[in-house]
Amino acid sequence: MAELAGVHPATASRALNPDLPGRISEETTRKVVEAARRLGYRPDPTARSLRTRRSGVVGVVVPDLLNPVLPPIVRGIEETLWEAGLGCLLADTDNRPDRETALVEELRARRCEGLIIATAARQSEAVASLIDSGIPTVLVTREPDDHPFPFVGGDDEAGVEAALEHLVGLGHRRIAYLTGPTDLSTTVRRLMAFRQMWERLLPGVRRTVVHTEGFTVAAGRKASLDLLSGEDRPTAILAGNDMIALGVYETLQTLGIDCPREISVVGHNDMPFMDQVHPPLTTVTIPQYEVGREAARLLLDIREGREVTPTRRLLPTRLVVRGSTAPASVAH
């Protein structure tokens, strides 16, 4: 193709990559561009990568794409990366730490120019292995207890605070918190916020915290069954996420307890269709798509060597009040 333009390949290369060293005359550039167009020429990304040591690809590691919070995040990431000319190599760990390790290793071997990781448990070998790797890395929604990387997520603390305030405002005093798995930062952050807000709003009042085995409907069902079977049950449940809330719904159905008349339930995440379940779930909504975009933007900044401050970005959350919460009944 350089031939067709009547110039040296190096010149052609420079003409097509304006930011390469060495300015090219307009005349030559025009000839080269024209020749490229006529031949439908596209530079071989592989050869370019080999030379420049840049693969043009970013690895995106997710715990489980079937978890409804992830698709919007991945979309935000993917769109932002494509806009910047970067490809998006998707890797799903199925929530297995060993797979996380293996996939991150594989992505590194493939010379990804950056990594966006949404899988990090509070202890993550994979994330630890990245620390001195020099690979631009951004964590999303989940993070290890200790790490040096930028993090993007929703402002869960504010969400939990709003949720608890809402329940207390409705007159609830016997409120149980159903956490989620304790090896996830999400769980810990939400729980801490719950405790702090509790001390502000109901200092000294006894509170109930139950850990569930996972962020799943089954775990929520199981944990709530014990909680609600006994005497002196709570009048409101704050769930670690919407899945757990749905598990609570199932238990309520089983036990014949009416929501919201006899008990209020609040979720977290505002997954799709949570306005359509019965009763429509009051929950904390997180701008997941924006979280994804922001994470990708941050990665691009790092890659370009731009300063990134602050390194923690918590996007605003909002409590969406629907039909699953109501004033505490006087009967209790």
Next chain:
Amino acid sequence: MAELAGVHPATASRALNPDLPGRISEETTRKVVEAARRLGYRPDPTARSLRTRRSGVVGVVVPDLLNPVLPPIVRGIEETLWEAGLGCLLADTDNRPDRETALVEELRARRCEGLIIATAARQSEAVASLIDSGIPTVLVTREPDDHPFPFVGGDDEAGVEAALEHLVGLGHRRIAYLTGPTDLSTTVRRLMAFRQMWERLLPGVRRTVVHTEGFTVAAGRKASLDLLSGEDRPTAILAGNDMIALGVYETLQTLGIDCPREISVVGHNDMPFMDQVHPPLTTVTIPQYEVGREAARLLLDIREGREVTPTRRLLPTRLVVRGSTAPASVAH
């Protein structure tokens, strides 16, 4: 690293790639493997790609990851590809044909070894451009009217048949079909099945077909509003997909019509949480994850030059009867 093992680079290469021409002695292989391990050596995929003309990456083109049917498909694809050592480059077109064209072109420029396309409208420039490209291509869930590629999807025909049979069995005769956008093969296939089954079950009886503008809640709401506002409204609605069915739910709420007492509704796809909406939606379930796996398997077969027959694979669907369907009320 070949140095450390005391052999020529080419020998090392052969030792690490057992299926390359030229067998290597066990002794040498052992030495090479050991040296590689000690150095943490991983062959550079870029250099390898340049030499072998294989990028190790497959492009996956989806219309919109936020559409709940897609994540399981993508997961199935992704898992199967990784198992085969192939990366999964994700591209989301946001349902825009121009983006589909641009992204496919970009994926080709990146020398993808294969393409899995879930975006194909009944007319797709992008798919057409692939016809003589030599790039292994598999279509999923959607396909153009005419194309030479393997296709994997759910057996929608069987699903619609079962759905209609179910409604007719419940005594419904005034049944309306709310299609979906007519530029999608999914719509056409489902509608054709509806018509054929109708002729089998209710020959001569008048049937109502309404086209919606999209596979969305809003489109379903809008189309059903006209349909249900008038006199002589249907006693059952078969929706082109679950989103449309949810739109119908909204209309029913607005008009104060009770489902399933006054009207039955059936969806298609069985998206997540359709068992939790109110009333729980009777719908056709499709093994989306398996669809994804099968599509990836097919692509691998093609890539390896294996025969693929049949070239159309329709995976079994099943009608899930829940709470949105009931016998036609005698009152009507």
Next chain:
DNA sequence: TTGAAAGCGCTAACAA
């Protein structure tokens, strides 16, 4: 502003 030459890290073809 452009050309010449070298080389990124591998593996294919050929020779020993």
Next chain:
DNA sequence: TTGTTAGCGCTTTCAA
């Protein structure tokens, strides 16, 4: 069974 040589298609360095 192993070594030699060459070259994949770019971009970079150096020289003109």
